[in-house]
Amino acid sequence: MSNPEREVTPELSTEQSPANSLGITRRSMVVGGVGAATLLVFGGVVKATAGEIAPIRPPGIIDEEHFIATCIRCDRCRTACPTDIVVTCGLEDGIINIRTPRLDFYVGGKSYRRPEGLDQEAVIADPYPNLLAAAGTGFCNFCRLCIDNCPTGALQSFNPETQWIGEAVIDPYLCIAFEKLGGCEKCADYCPFEAITIDENRLPVVDPSKCNGCGVCVNICPSSTYRTYKGSKKRGINIESTGQVRPS
Numbered sequence: 001m002s003n004p005e006r007e008v009t010p011e012l013s014t015e016q017s018p019a020n021s022l023g024i025t026r027r028s029m030v031v032g033g034v035g036a037a038t039l040l041v042f043g044g045v046v047k048a049t050a051g052e053i054a055p056i057r058p059p060g061i062i063d064e065e066h067f068i069a070t071c072i073r074c075d076r077c078r079t080a081c082p083t084d085i086v087v088t089c090g091l092e093d094g095i096i097n098i099r100t101p102r103l104d105f106y107v108g109g110k111s112y113r114r115p116e117g118l119d120q121e122a123v124i125a126d127p128y129p130n131l132l133a134a135a136g137t138g139f140c141n142f143c144r145l146c147i148d149n150c151p152t153g154a155l156q157s158f159n160p161e162t163q164w165i166g167e168a169v170i171d172p173y174l175c176i177a178f179e180k181l182g183g184c185e186k187c188a189d190y191c192p193f194e195a196i197t198i199d200e201n202r203l204p205v206v207d208p209s210k211c212n213g214c215g216v217c218v219n220i221c222p223s224s225t226y227r228t229y230k231g232s233k234k235r236g237i238n239i240e241s242t243g244q245v246r247p248s
């Protein structure tokens with residue numbers, strides 16, 4: 001028999017719920033949930049549209065927004081490039097970038113070879129014409145053929161005073177010198193701009209004020225051949241985007 005005096009635990013109403021004690025109503029929770037879901041979807045759309053990592057462009061873009069609006073995906077820059085470093089973006093680079101050009105520092109093929117009688121001081125003082133005689137693939141020699149062949153002005157005159165292709169960054173997990181505490185100085189030996197030094201621990205250090213992102217060091221880095229597996233294209237030194245802005 002039920003006890004008429006039994007206290008009935010009332011159901012928690014919206015007004016009495018713990019959430020409400022924090023000032024949250026059911027309506028605001030629903031709105032918040034929808035908002036969070038929208039943000040997640042929007043974030044996914046932005047990622048799919050723009051890609052996870054900003055592509056590194058050939059030299060001479062004004063800014064990414066102008067570039068995307070002006071590039072007609074004609075492929076002329078890629079076909080003009082003598083070092084095969086210009087490739088076209090695929091779906092993995094984001095929908096908005098499909099068929100636009102990016103630089104691929106891992107194209108392999110022929111290794112960088114210094115021009116005969118390279119005058120190092122002249123290269124550092126005025127680097128752009130001096131790499132033209134360098135043989136190989138997978139680095140930018142600043143020939144500007146991509147710029148000259150661009151019909152729309154998406155690529156424009158490259159100003160080395162204010163623009164960088166990118167910046168070389170050492171990956172301590174892949175660099176042989178970090179693994180063996182010395183024993184490899186190839187990137188420092190080959191950098192045409194003397195942007196890499198070897199420190200007292202026999203490790204390479206990049207000077208961002210000298211590195212223009214040419215990619216010679218990536219091209220010459222033996223870390224991927226040193227390892228027998230090929231898990232990733234990344235090497236002991238890799239180029240990262242600076243948005244073509246020269247770091248000050």
Ligand code: SF4
Pocket residue numbers: 058059080081082083084085086139140141142143144145146147
């Ligand atoms: S400047 Fe020359 S080497 Fe560099 S990306 Fe353009 S075409 Fe290729």
Ligand code: SF4
Pocket residue numbers: 070071072073074075076077078099100101146149150151152153154155
């Ligand atoms: S040549 Fe110019 S317009 Fe054509 S794909 Fe290259 S950057 Fe775009």
Ligand code: SF4
Pocket residue numbers: 167168190191192193194195196206210211212213214215216217218239
């Ligand atoms: S990308 Fe490498 S080779 Fe080119 S300037 Fe920078 S450190 Fe030197």
